[in-house]
Amino acid sequence: xxxxxxEELRYDTAVALLKAMxxxxxxxxxxxxxxxLLDAYNPEELKNLAAQYKLYEPTTKxxxxxxx
Numbered sequence: 005x006x007x008x009x010x011e012e013l014r015y016d017t018a019v020a021l022l023k024a025m026x027x028x029x030x031x032x033x034x035x036x037x038x039x040x041l042l043d044a045y046n047p048e049e050l051k052n053l054a055a056q057y058k059l060y061e062p063t064t065k066x067x068x069x070x071x072x
Contacts, residue, residue, distance in 0.1 A: 005013075022030055042050065 022033070025033065042053075045053065
């Protein structure tokens with residue numbers, strides 16, 4: 005099997021496995037992969053990334069129900 009054929013087989017297998025997963029499982033799988041990628045970042049880089057995506061922006065939603 006050539007290198008290209010092996011790469012295509014891996015890709016096709018990965019797609020098939022993901023298609024068999026529930027949407028929640030796919031999301032968790034993506035989160036796990038992001039955690040692996042973010043492991044290489046230092047704390048300052050993570051803070052900058054968090055600021056870029058506004059992770060620490062306070063919510064504006066009021067607490068308590070107001071009914072209909």
